[in-house]
Amino acid sequence: MPLKVVFMGTPDFAVPTLAEIVGGGHEVVAVYTRAPAPAGRGMALRPSPVQALAEKFGLPVLTPATLRTEEATETFRAHEADVAVVVAYGMILPPAILGAPALGCLNLHASLLPRWGGGGGGQRAGAGGEEERGVEGM
Template sequence: MKLIFAGTPVFAAQALQALLAAGHDIALVLTQPDRPAGRGMKLKPSPVKELALQHGLRVEQPLTLKTPEAQALVAEVGAEVMVVAAYGLLLPKAVLEMPARGCLNIHASLLPRWRGAAPIQRAILAGDAETGITIMQMDVGLDTGDMLSIHALPIAANDSATTLHDKLALLGAEAIVATLARLDACVPEPQPEAGVTYAAKLSKEEARVDWTQPAAAIARAIRAYNPAPGAHTLLAGEALKLWQAEAIDGHGAPGEVLRADADGVVVGSGHGLVRITELQAAGGKRLAAREFAAGRSNLTGTVLGA
């Protein structure tokens, strides 16, 4: 098919790569403008732009799709379908109606659960047993369009947002190729009214660990906020980031480090214990618990968060 592809991060680049491999004609790629990154804050192209340029594709980076100029870019292509994956810009009604067969979105949840900005992290935070990919016919609402295909994926006990993202990126790439291949046979299915939840954007403040919460909830939060914004607490008044953890049985005062060894840094909570296996002190590198504990002989007995 003749397609327009709109996306920005790695999640979207995986889908673009799959569409190219499947032989689709990507007539235009839309992606976010280059952003400052790194210590030098030099402008850096998005992963989608980098991939598109490698394949000699036409790339446009409008600040909005609401202007006549931006809409003309879309209209002149005459695409059958626009595929959208984590693009980062709203598509106005005029743009949604331009491709002959509409705009399809690769959404990283089992709609209508977790509509919105952070479905991967919210699924982990909530303790969901599974998530997945929904290929959706886009409309003017927030992830409210009819569903064309649904692809479920179990959430593993040790999944972080990083690992789950990578699994869903691969699944999303496979799902959009499969859906386009049988698009004529797809019957759009309205989303059920029951079970709607919203995946609000993440904030740094919410990623601060509350040690009075149950251990299971704390461990999920640590995994959900990996890689961003990063679960954090205080160690002797200094910032401490927590990257990987699990809940285990036991009792301890909230925030108190009960032991620190090769198996992990074990901390009390409101119910149960949290075993942290990867940490990062302020100004330091991410370390396995073994390395982190080796340089801190007085860690046991410390109260985190104070």
């Protein structure tokens, strides 16, 4: 059964998951990612890899500076998502966001938590010899 999904991610690492969700026939009602950042010699604003893919699929993209406002919470709730899938988004989700989707939020991480949590967890897990990965419900 197709789900209504909010996807939250930013770097290349998150792109395959978004592609699989779309390819699986789920309805992606919104994609949250970090705002475009200056990059390259001209320091032109460059969208995140997730934003670039979302735009190719014609998905709505949101780049809020924070999720800790009532406005951000109401916008998120208005999606009426069944689930949120979070992959290297880059922001901590407040309780109001975590509780909004009917089935909750799933955090896909490059390493098992909490041992290798935080930024660079995937690299530290690899350097530590870890071969196992996991999925965490938030």
